[in-house]
Amino acid sequence: MATKVSMPKLGLTMTEGTIVEWKKKEGEEVTKGEILYVVETEKVTFEVEAPESGILGKIVAKEGDVIPVGGVVAYILQVGEKISDISELVAESEEGKVVIEPMAEAATAGQVGVPTKVKISPVARKIAAEHNIDVFTIKGTGPGGRIVREDVLRAVEESKVVTAQPVREEVALAEEKAVPLASMRKVIARRMTESFQAPHFYLTIEVDTLELGKTREQLMPLMESKTGIRLTYTDLLIKMVARALEDNPSVNCAYADGSVKLFKRIDIGLVTAVEGGLIVPVIRQANKKSLQEISVARVELAQKAREHKLSMEEMSGSTFTISNLGMFGIDQFSAILQPPEAAILAVSSIADKVVARDGQIVIRPMMTLTLSIDHRVLDGVIGSQFLQSLKGYVENPSRMLL
Amino acid sequence: MTKRIIIIGGGPGGYVAAIRGAQLGAQVTLIEKDTLGGTCLNRGCIPTKALLQSADILAEVRNATTFGILAEKVSIDFSMITKRKEAVVKQLVNGVASLMKKNKIEVIKGTGTLIDSRTVEILEKGDRIKADSIIVATGSKPSTVPIKGIDQLGVMTSDEALTMEQFPSSILIIGGGVIGLEFAQIMHRMGSTVTIIEMMPQILPTEDAVIANLLQGIFEEDGIEIFTGATITDIKSAEKEGEVVSFTTRNGERVEERMVQKVLLAAGRRPNSDDLRIDKLGIATDKGNLIVNKRMETNIPGIYAIGDVVGGSMLAHVAMGEGKCAAENIMGGDLEMDYRAVPRCVYTSPEIATVGLTEAEAKKEYGDIRVGKFPFIANGRAMTLNAIKGMVRIIADARYGQILGVQILGSQATELIAEATLAIRLEATFDDIASTMHPHPTLSEVMMEAALNVREEAIHF
Numbered sequence: 001m002a003t004k005v006s007m008p009k010l011g012l013t014m015t016e017g018t019i020v021e022w023k024k025k026e027g028e029e030v031t032k033g034e035i036l037y038v039v040e041t042e043k044v045t046f047e048v049e050a051p052e053s054g055i056l057g058k059i060v061a062k063e064g065d066v067i068p069v070g071g072v073v074a075y076i077l078q079v080g081e082k083i084s085d086i087s088e089l090v091a092e093s094e095e096g097k098v099v100i101e102p103m104a105e106a107a108t109a110g111q112v113g114v115p116t117k118v119k120i121s122p123v124a125r126k127i128a129a130e131h132n133i134d135v136f137t138i139k140g141t142g143p144g145g146r147i148v149r150e151d152v153l154r155a156v157e158e159s160k161v162v163t164a165q166p167v168r169e170e171v172a173l174a175e176e177k178a179v180p181l182a183s184m185r186k187v188i189a190r191r192m193t194e195s196f197q198a199p200h201f202y203l204t205i206e207v208d209t210l211e212l213g214k215t216r217e218q219l220m221p222l223m224e225s226k227t228g229i230r231l232t233y234t235d236l237l238i239k240m241v242a243r244a245l246e247d248n249p250s251v252n253c254a255y256a257d258g259s260v261k262l263f264k265r266i267d268i269g270l271v272t273a274v275e276g277g278l279i280v281p282v283i284r285q286a287n288k289k290s291l292q293e294i295s296v297a298r299v300e301l302a303q304k305a306r307e308h309k310l311s312m313e314e315m316s317g318s319t320f321t322i323s324n325l326g327m328f329g330i331d332q333f334s335a336i337l338q339p340p341e342a343a344i345l346a347v348s349s350i351a352d353k354v355v356a357r358d359g360q361i362v363i364r365p366m367m368t369l370t371l372s373i374d375h376r377v378l379d380g381v382i383g384s385q386f387l388q389s390l391k392g393y394v395e396n397p398s399r400m401l402l
Numbered sequence: 403m404t405k406r407i408i409i410i411g412g413g414p415g416g417y418v419a420a421i422r423g424a425q426l427g428a429q430v431t432l433i434e435k436d437t438l439g440g441t442c443l444n445r446g447c448i449p450t451k452a453l454l455q456s457a458d459i460l461a462e463v464r465n466a467t468t469f470g471i472l473a474e475k476v477s478i479d480f481s482m483i484t485k486r487k488e489a490v491v492k493q494l495v496n497g498v499a500s501l502m503k504k505n506k507i508e509v510i511k512g513t514g515t516l517i518d519s520r521t522v523e524i525l526e527k528g529d530r531i532k533a534d535s536i537i538v539a540t541g542s543k544p545s546t547v548p549i550k551g552i553d554q555l556g557v558m559t560s561d562e563a564l565t566m567e568q569f570p571s572s573i574l575i576i577g578g579g580v581i582g583l584e585f586a587q588i589m590h591r592m593g594s595t596v597t598i599i600e601m602m603p604q605i606l607p608t609e610d611a612v613i614a615n616l617l618q619g620i621f622e623e624d625g626i627e628i629f630t631g632a633t634i635t636d637i638k639s640a641e642k643e644g645e646v647v648s649f650t651t652r653n654g655e656r657v658e659e660r661m662v663q664k665v666l667l668a669a670g671r672r673p674n675s676d677d678l679r680i681d682k683l684g685i686a687t688d689k690g691n692l693i694v695n696k697r698m699e700t701n702i703p704g705i706y707a708i709g710d711v712v713g714g715s716m717l718a719h720v721a722m723g724e725g726k727c728a729a730e731n732i733m734g735g736d737l738e739m740d741y742r743a744v745p746r747c748v749y750t751s752p753e754i755a756t757v758g759l760t761e762a763e764a765k766k767e768y769g770d771i772r773v774g775k776f777p778f779i780a781n782g783r784a785m786t787l788n789a790i791k792g793m794v795r796i797i798a799d800a801r802y803g804q805i806l807g808v809q810i811l812g813s814q815a816t817e818l819i820a821e822a823t824l825a826i827r828l829e830a831t832f833d834d835i836a837s838t839m840h841p842h843p844t845l846s847e848v849m850m851e852a853a854l855n856v857r858e859e860a861i862h863f
Contacts, residue, residue: 121830122828123829142829
């Protein structure tokens with residue numbers, strides 16, 4: 001009996017996934033547990049293992065196809081089975097209401113619990129299909145809520161702002177190295193390109209870390225004896241950023257479909273370098289966690305990230321992101337937004353600098369913080385207020401007690 | 403509490419608003435100073451079409467030999483034509499009256515005037531009645547133009563033309579719009595010598611030039627004289643009887659004169675708001691048209707206006723649509739008028755019916771467009787009817803194939819336009835019409851073939 005390979009549900013919020021790459025060709029032998037294909041979800045890519053050993057009989061979802069969770073992507077045949085045996089399976093799974101193809105339908109009607117009928121004018125449907133816009137996401141303004149031409153054209157305009165250009169075109173631009181990118185790199189490429197659609201601007205502030213350093217030194221032995229973890233500046237910054245976000249809740253937001261989505265939760269993403277790229281594990285409810293809890297979570301997530309063991313939940317849904325290159329001696333840099341988040345903080349290294357204090361020349365450990373902002377939803381004043389709050393905590397950590 | 407609505411004017415806009423209001427639970431009072439049905443039923447659409455039918459029958463009979471029928475001694479009994487016309491009108495007016503009764507709408511005969519945003523006075527009796535909302539639906543009347551001698555005895559408007567006791571032997575019609583053209587053909591068929599003077603460079607100035615020019619050719623072939631771009635200079639009494647009309651032809655090239663028995667002034671219509679005291683209430687107007695928003699409400703909350711009195715397309719079906727819109731909004735709805743799919747009909751022979759944008763308008767708005775055409779002569783049913791004159795044009799945008807405008811010149815065009823109107827309202831593409839099965843043999847196949855022709859894939863052309 002041939003085995004169906006279906007789109008796995010990799011996270012609670014996952015409804016569909018894009019096939020990024022097939023690691024095996026039709027007719028090739030596969031072993032259970034071997035990497036069969038790479039799927040990309042909204043946030044990350046995953047390598048999916050073969051559920052069974054056998055021959056990869058038929059691939060029904062091509063690279064680039066979007067398949068709903070549970071949808072069949074391929075069939076694995078046992079020795080002695082023929083490809084023709086699959087047709088029965090295809091028929092059977094159609095009966096079982098698992099969407100196989102055509103893919104266009106899967107993309108529009110495949111979502112679980114979504115109505116399959118929509119009031120839409122013929123020309124509006126045509127435009128939506130041409131631009132690959134999910135008609136279920138469009139609000140109709142025509143007679144009786146019908147989706148009309150204008151509604152789709154508006155959605156097309158909006159999608160140009162938010163969504164990325166196809167990554168394959170981007171790859172083609174890099175003529176010198178026309179090698180296919182690894183799937184993680186593809187996601188990064190796509191999402192960074194996507195990010196560049198957002199009109200960014202940057203705010204930079206210098207902070208004095210003398211007090212922060214003292215605090216860290218005081219707490220380090222305590223933390224080490226309790227948890228065995230070495231307290232980092234990053235841990236302190238996560239705590240302080242969470243506090244500054246509480247003070248300035250409007251910074252904790254995202255741009256979505258023409259509106260601002262304000263988050264109540266404060267979940268901080270931490271850009272983490274791993275072999276072959278970057279991932280962003282998330283420290284949940286950072287504002288409600290103690291410094292100790294933050295340290296423990298950070299160490300645990302970093303460990304999993306290095307071992308590629310992070311779950312989908314552990315690396316999606318951050319509301320604000322910190323990118324820290326301080327340990328690499330970077331004086332200053334600006335980070336690219338993590339869409340749809342509206343802000344990201346770039347943290348550079350701490351270096352002794354000559355500064356003026358009360359009219360005197362003194363040497364202080366200074367650090368540069370740069371906030372990148374999506375100007376569609378946030379303005380300079382709000383960003384500046386956030387940085388001022390953060391500076392207040394960094395330069396006078398006892399404020400955190402208030 | 404039951405909502406009270408007063409409607410001033412019982413034409414197609416007013417009585418439809420009354421019925422819709424009543425259906426939605428309002429207590430409705432309709433004030434009409436003359437006869438229910440307004441211009442449409444009494445002095446417009448209906449009586450002219452009744453006359454037209456007589457003229458068409460006459461033309462058919464005269465042409466009967468084409469079909470192998472020999473008719474002799476054909477003559478016209480004008481009083482019988484008039485009687486039939488009046489019977490049709492009367493039956494329809496009575497029909498409206500019984501609809502009012504059925505919907506429990508109070509009908510008051512009199513002239514309504516506005517006292518404030520809640521009160522209407524019946525001028526004749528001085529009674530005042532109150533309502534929560536008022537709909538002004540007082541319609542329009544024929545325009546007059548400042549021409550020397552326009553008040554001569556032989557000059558009439560469409561109102562008088564419909565009460566004539568005899569057709570004139572000769573008539574000059576000022577205005578080559580819908581009203582002028584329809585009367586021109588009726589009278590020409592009934593034996594009058596007809597001259598049409600149009601000021602603009604084409605007849606039917608708001609319609610596609612291609613269609614307008616085709617119709618002008620057909621009229622002229624029949625023997626109707628047409629001058630476009632011409633201006634009347636004066637009208638004088640003739641020595642014996644009738645009038646002498648002088649006019650300059652295109653660009654003032656030369657001066658011409660026609661001695662005619664009657665002159666018909668068909669230079670459009672203007673809003674009728676004389677008795678309303680709109681100035682006193684401060685209702686905003688533009689050249690006499692009451693200004694309304696898309697919900698049909700004037701600048702005075704609670705006072706709505708619909709139909710010819712708000713200008714725009716002065717068409718009965720537009721007034722009906724606006725009447726429904728106003729009534730629903732009064733009863734708590736939130737409707738906005740959409741004028742993208744308003745069909746326009748000219749009851750000439752062959753008929754003209756259009757909807758949506760003209761080719762020039764479509765080009766301006768959408769840039770790249772395509773035109774699908776199909777002639778009636780290639781349609782089987784048209785051949786059997788001997789109705790081979792005319793054509794259909796479908797204007798579609800090149801990018802998505804959306805149907806932007808349809809123009810039909812030909813037999814039954816006014817019936818065929820309904821499909822095109824639906825297509826435009828639904829934002830259909832030409833493929834939608836092309837791939838829809840149309841019954842054979844019917845004239846409606848011309849729509850399908852013209853849609854196929856957008857891609858130059860018509861089967862019978």
